[in-house]
Amino acid sequence: MSGIKGPGSAKDPGLESTPGMDPFADTLQRLREAFSSGRTRSAEFRAAQLNGLSRFLRENKQLLQETLARDLHKAAFHSDISELILCQNEVDLALRSLHTWMKDEPVAKNLVTQLDSAFIRKEPFGLVLILTPWNYPLNLSLVPLVGALAAGNCVVLKPSEMSKCAERVLAEVLPRYLDQSCFAVVLGGPEKTGKLLEHEFDYIFFTGSSRVGKIVMAAAAKHLTPVTLELGGKNPCYVDDNCDPQTVANRVAFFRCFNAGQTCVAPDYVLCSPEMQARLVPALQSAITRFYGNDPQSSQDLGRIINEKHFQRLRDLLSCGRVVIGGQSDESDLYIAPTVLVDVQETEPVMQEEIFGPILPIVNVRSLGQAIDFINRREKPLALYVFSKSSQVVNQMLDRTSSGNFAGNEGFTYLTLTSLPFSGVGKSGMGRYHGKFSFDTFSHHRACLLSHSGLEMLKNIRYPPYSDCRQKLLTWALGSHSCNLL
């Protein structure tokens, strides 16, 4: 039956509103009512929310740094660079650009619409759900939130229960800075999240694994809810023979070990020739020692694994192939040493799952072509890296593969450019965000045509019955030469 919700009924007729049965019903109802009231529509309201976010970041900087240190052993430097500053930049950009982004966009018209007003109106979807992961628990909660709020939505944020300290700050401190009739944080593990997903949302933004991404999309399908899924995969890193091994090693080691490897866009494995490998390995050792000292476990700048389960998973991966750098681990500290593995087989676990740790396997290929084939046989990754002095090699790799994002001779610095859309493709995701792309992701772009209420003489021409000549005239008027351009 074509949906009628029925006057005054809750949006989820399938759920009884028995208190305690559905822990989310009241919250969602409250947010929906706030949205219907139109409270989030004005630019002033949205700017106030964004300013609230900004104050949250500024006034709690110390708390946030400590939080990230406790959850992931993030050094203050790392927290600033990869979480706090990125969020602040996004908030500032949104505040600066809000009015522009919100404006109706006039569009080109054809002959029959010359006298009309034609434009695209940006509208919030309504009630947005943001599900965020544990590896960059602030950044990956707040950056989507910026977009959702700037676009005028009401938001439910469900942070990961695994990054417990960040979860607490987001649940207890953040709401004080926002209008709580339009924003709520809900907590819970997989089971609770499943129940949350039974409800109807107007948009769902999910960052996490591909496996859970499928579950989210299937749940969204029941309500025809559009989604953005920021997923993951194994990000290949091709190192060409024609390169400077130390420069490459610096960059690869840095981006692999950042946040103890728990980054969705980190280089996951290296593809290179055996000759290149022989030069790369010592260079990687040199870089790792320079970065983290002779005893990386005592370095302030190296993160820790989020929890016991992932630690065990990673420890098992240490027995794949052959360890040439690192290989140590310490369960009491959830510490995995920066590790390089060689002689790995494609069938081994380290080449089967996204590593998400400071372990770098090297797989040998004999040519660029072989590397490209290897990459194309596998799922499209979230990121793809190529290191080569030859721009031809870089461009060939770019042209003949696909991935969410791509970098030549660099790691994931592109993340800092809000002018680039951050997205996956294939199993690594769908939809995109950052900067204006966030605003657009959380907005419905409504096609609008405002015509004159009179001038019927002009429009009469299109009504039946038709003469041949009238038909020709109309076809011409609607035709391509009169339709200007995009």
Add this chain to the structure above:
Amino acid sequence: MDPFADTLQRLREAFSSGRTRPAEFRAAQLNGLSRFLRENKQLLLEALAQDLHKSAFEAEVSEISISQNEINLALRNLRAWMKDEKVSKNLATQLDSAFIRKEPFGLVLILSPWNYPLNLSLGPLVGALAAGNCVVLKPSEISKNTEKVLAEVLPRYLDQSCFAVVLGGPQETGRLLEHKFDYIFFTGNPQVGKIVMTAAAKHLTPVTLELGGKNPCYVDDNCDPETVANRVAFFRCFNAGQTCVAPDYVLCSPEVQAQLVPALQSAITRFYGDDPQSSPNLGRIINEKHFQRLRGLLSCGRVVIGGQSDESDLYIAPTVLVDVQETEPVMQEEIFGPILPIVNVRSLGQAIDFINRREKPLALYVFSKSSQVVKRVLAQTSSGGFCGNDGFMHLTLASLPFGGVGSSGMGSYHGRFSFDTFSHHRACLLRPPGLEKIYAIRYPPHTPRNLRVLLMAMGTRSCSCTLL
């Protein structure tokens, strides 16, 4: 056992070979589409007449011409659309090349419906081909004659290693959907939309769903009834009402209704004569099942115009119903026929509440001489598209994104939006090799000074990425 496996394999291999990537190849496909339309115009007009009793006028305007426009637009703009889009950089990336690369997804599935079987197949197809994808087209089996032309004639104009038409009903479509595609474009009803999206979720396939719903048409007290009646009747009865964006029901005061009904009768008589069944300009219902469904709706409320039907001709008369209850079937399902119920409201506010209590429609119409009224409805409702004081003309503008919201759909297309829909926008950063001394500042061990420099390089003050 699997009737599709070979076809899909063939198309995937063609895509992997890179054949569809060059602009020349894509332009050749688009030119092929163009020739298909030009060389088979008569055949297509006949097919559409057989399927839906479409008049030559309607077929020209709403199927052939609109498809041709899309092809021409794509041909004219292909290279511009394909170009890498440079983006603004911050200090940290000043020396780099930063741009967005448009890439085809790979193997695209287009599922199209029976009401505009040509346009709703070719429109998306233009976008998919322009974007460099390989395409499987599954046209509706209900519009049999057009299905045949698309299956037997169209492929001859395209590179068949990169394009295939598959046929079948709901069951075959279900089996087709078990396969993995890189993009699925579906036009049809919300129920099937859910099925498509659920199937897509299994493979994490992105989708565009062009669905439907009941498109409200608010008629303000402040209007000229005859003008409004012309426009509403025309757009309601176009293609015998079988249009996803047709005005589905009218909301107005009893006073307006009293003026509107005779004006509607006058318009209908002027358009289709005293015996609309003999007008060459009125379409027919697609099949028996929908005819019966519509005939059932004729007993809702009270007939004030039309109400006749003829099963042997699949003919439903242009009909207006009044005194309809919200609970009656005619106000519960998308009508998709030449029947227009009128529901009374006592104010603009009441009309807006009525609309907002229901699912977001694909289109929303407001008729009023007051631009304030039009703007208020626009501001206080949501819908895929919106038109003040006219019917679905917004369709004809390729510069407007055509799509739904909520249960009327997700994603959009037409013009450049089609190209973008069928493209992955890949973020690219190319750094010149070397210059390691500059970048060394970011490596551990970290000092506060290093942090300050880095923050400045990434930061908002120096951030030149303000252009977006």
